[in-house]
Amino acid sequence: MTILQKIRIISRILILGGSGFIGNALYKELAPFYNVHATYKTENAGYESNQHFHWFDMEQEEVDTLLHSLHPEFIISCVRGNVNSQLYLHNQLMNYVNKSNCRLIFLSSANVFDRFTNFPSYEYDKTFSESIYGRFKIKIENALLRLPPQKYVICRIPMIYGYNSPRLKAIKEQLLKKEAIEVFSNVVINATYIQKLTQQIHYIINRRRRGIFHLGSNDLIHHSELVKDIAITIGFENPLLKHVFDSNDDRQLSVLPKDNLLPKHLQFTIDDVVKSCEKPA
Numbered sequence: 001m002t003i004l005q006k007i008r009i010i011s012r013i014l015i016l017g018g019s020g021f022i023g024n025a026l027y028k029e030l031a032p033f034y035n036v037h038a039t040y041k042t043e044n045a046g047y048e049s050n051q052h053f054h055w056f057d058m059e060q061e062e063v064d065t066l067l068h069s070l071h072p073e074f075i076i077s078c079v080r081g082n083v084n085s086q087l088y089l090h091n092q093l094m095n096y097v098n099k100s101n102c103r104l105i106f107l108s109s110a111n112v113f114d115r116f117t118n119f120p121s122y123e124y125d126k127t128f129s130e131s132i133y134g135r136f137k138i139k140i141e142n143a144l145l146r147l148p149p150q151k152y153v154i155c156r157i158p159m160i161y162g163y164n165s166p167r168l169k170a171i172k173e174q175l176l177k178k179e180a181i182e183v184f185s186n187v188v189i190n191a192t193y194i195q196k197l198t199q200q201i202h203y204i205i206n207r208r209r210r211g212i213f214h215l216g217s218n219d220l221i222h223h224s225e226l227v228k229d230i231a232i233t234i235g236f237e238n239p240l241l242k243h244v245f246d247s248n249d250d251r252q253l254s255v256l257p258k259d260n261l262l263p264k265h266l267q268f269t270i271d272d273v274v275k276s277c278e279k280p281a
Contacts, residue, residue: 162193
């Protein structure tokens with residue numbers, strides 16, 4: 001057994017939000033290699049019988065009890081819910097991480113740059129948002145940046161697609177109902193898909209990477225074109241689109257990797273995102 005294999009076995013990971021779309025996909029990706037625990041809030045979802053899943057409601061209890069019981073080496077935060085409760089939760093997490101042999105991986109969003117319009121955003125560009133969601137993510141990011149560099153990873157993620165993703169399910173439902181899909185024709189984005197995203201985070205954990213990562217495709221596309229390409233790929237040749245224009249010029253909402261590049265096999269393009277929406281063979 002190699003040293004790397006031993007590290008994989010003994011590393012304990014806690015996923016906050018393990019019953020959600022991203023959290024559950026991460027659990028399935030990481031569980032064969034690490035000692036992975038996760039939280040859930042959804043009742044009657046089958047998690048009660050899994051000893052690696054722990055019921056946790058951040059609005060009713062503090063996370064300290066769970067942390068001191070599990071002693072995780074990595075905490076992945078992909079929890080959703082009340083903003084004030086999330087802020088309080090992450091303050092607890094940062095206090096624990098600062099005093100323990102532990103690293104916090106925070107899943108942030110491209111929306112931390114949604115005030116910028118002219119250029120793509122890179123890892124160490126200044127954040128600036130006009131949305132409540134973007135400002136909330138910035139607040140947690142800024143608190144993390146005050147920790148020692150080895151204590152955190154910030155993963156900024158654009159729109160997530162892939163087979164069985166919530167976004168793809170919503171597109172399919174509207175296509176089947178012959179409803180118009182709202183698209184933003186002058187918004188330029190990059191995107192990701194769930195299979196590649198979980199592989200990228202696996203690599204970051206395995207290699208003990210730190211810093212800020214932009215986990216999106218290396219190329220860009222208009223939002224309307226991406227939705228159209230996905231619709232055609234899943235068998236709808238003439239999708240009904242409702243074009244929304246919020247300005248006269250193109251507006252960027254893209255997070256491109258530059259400083260913290262991942263290996264070639266973990267980089268991908270918009271074409272890969274579109275293909276990921278096909279039903280697996």
